[in-house]
Amino acid sequence: MKFNVSSTELLKGLMNISKAVPAKSALPILENFLFDLKGNILEVTASDSELTLRTEIEVDTTEEEGRIAVPARHIIDLLKELPDQPVSLRTSSDSSIECTWTSGNSVLPFFPAEDYPEIKGTGEDAEKIDFPAESLIEGINSTVYATADDEIRPAMNGIFFDFGPESTTLVASDSHKLICYTSKDAKAPGKCSFILHKKPANVLKSILDKEDGNVEITFDSSTVVFTFGRTTMVCRLIVGKYPKYRDVIPQNNSSVLKIDRVQFLNTVRRVAVCANKASNHIKLDLKPGQMEITAQDLGFAIAAYEKVSCDYNGDELAIGFKSTFLGEILANMNCETVVMKFADARRAALIVPSEEDAESDKICGILMPIMVQ
Numbered sequence: 001m002k003f004n005v006s007s008t009e010l011l012k013g014l015m016n017i018s019k020a021v022p023a024k025s026a027l028p029i030l031e032n033f034l035f036d037l038k039g040n041i042l043e044v045t046a047s048d049s050e051l052t053l054r055t056e057i058e059v060d061t062t063e064e065e066g067r068i069a070v071p072a073r074h075i076i077d078l079l080k081e082l083p084d085q086p087v088s089l090r091t092s093s094d095s096s097i098e099c100t101w102t103s104g105n106s107v108l109p110f111f112p113a114e115d116y117p118e119i120k121g122t123g124e125d126a127e128k129i130d131f132p133a134e135s136l137i138e139g140i141n142s143t144v145y146a147t148a149d150d151e152i153r154p155a156m157n158g159i160f161f162d163f164g165p166e167s168t169t170l171v172a173s174d175s176h177k178l179i180c181y182t183s184k185d186a187k188a189p190g191k192c193s194f195i196l197h198k199k200p201a202n203v204l205k206s207i208l209d210k211e212d213g214n215v216e217i218t219f220d221s222s223t224v225v226f227t228f229g230r231t232t233m234v235c236r237l238i239v240g241k242y243p244k245y246r247d248v249i250p251q252n253n254s255s256v257l258k259i260d261r262v263q264f265l266n267t268v269r270r271v272a273v274c275a276n277k278a279s280n281h282i283k284l285d286l287k288p289g290q291m292e293i294t295a296q297d298l299g300f301a302i303a304a305y306e307k308v309s310c311d312y313n314g315d316e317l318a319i320g321f322k323s324t325f326l327g328e329i330l331a332n333m334n335c336e337t338v339v340m341k342f343a344d345a346r347r348a349a350l351i352v353p354s355e356e357d358a359e360s361d362k363i364c365g366i367l368m369p370i371m372v373q
Helices: 007-020 072-080 133-146 198-207 261-272 323-331
Strands: 002-006 032-038 041-047 051-058 061-064 066-071 086-091 096-101 104-109 127-132 158-163 168-173 177-183 192-197 214-219 223-228 231-236 255-260 281-287 290-297 302-309 311-313 317-322 337-342 349-353 363-367
Touching (some): 007 072, 066 104, 133 177, 177 323, 192 231, 198 231, 317 323, 323 363
Antiparallel strands (some): 002 061, 032 066, 086 096, 158 168, 281 317
């Protein structure tokens, strides 16, 4: 293998997929990048066996094609220290690869490409759907924080992609809170779905660019492939049945609170400073025209109280929530005005953007209350 390439372009491509390289693996070959040079295209693969990232880098000139595995950490550390300039990479018969730049060179070991495990994609029965990159990023950002860490119910540890003929809904829940994000930009001919673990979901949103246009999603019962630009991401799906989330969305909560989202979030954060650090409990006392938010920690003899003007229509209500959960939901909504709908102090509250907001039909949150004295 011998080729010339821009050091900046090579580093950019490697950094885009480096998140899939394990820090330490039972299979040491996975601590390497797989280089596959054909013509003027260098295909680079990184994998931890569960998650695989692959990208294509255009090289300046190719003198000899080939496939090798190169130590990921070493080549990235080297390229980070080089200014933008052409570099030449050439393998030799003693299983080393020489990287030459304007004023010097470096020699690294390489390993046979045959040792690198084969990365399997989807089967012939796979579904294929186009999802706008901007909507996909927004959907993951809006839901991934609500996923669980549940060993007993692994399906709760990921985002549920629920495709339909009219829209696609992304759902995440940890049993205390549930978030639904709906996009009308992505549609499927029929009903289909999969559960994407939170780790690859976070990786995907970090490497996606809004300018990538559409992301092609191909999936079967066990594997999903995301293709965008020059990058491909392959990962295993969580196998299991996701709960019927639509059945738990409240439909008849008649007491309605309408309030500025940022004001509400800041008040919750201020009052929560004096909440019990173990429970993070706060209490909302709602009356027409006003809301009082309180918190206390009897063990340290501290308490906080704040009164907020708001638009509340309903019966007087005292209801408790975990401040961290309420704060997360408010912080991850983009609307100006938020609406909370209550049934009573024991049943889940529905949190949505106001009807006047452009986000009103995109996202909704459900938060379970807690008993407070």
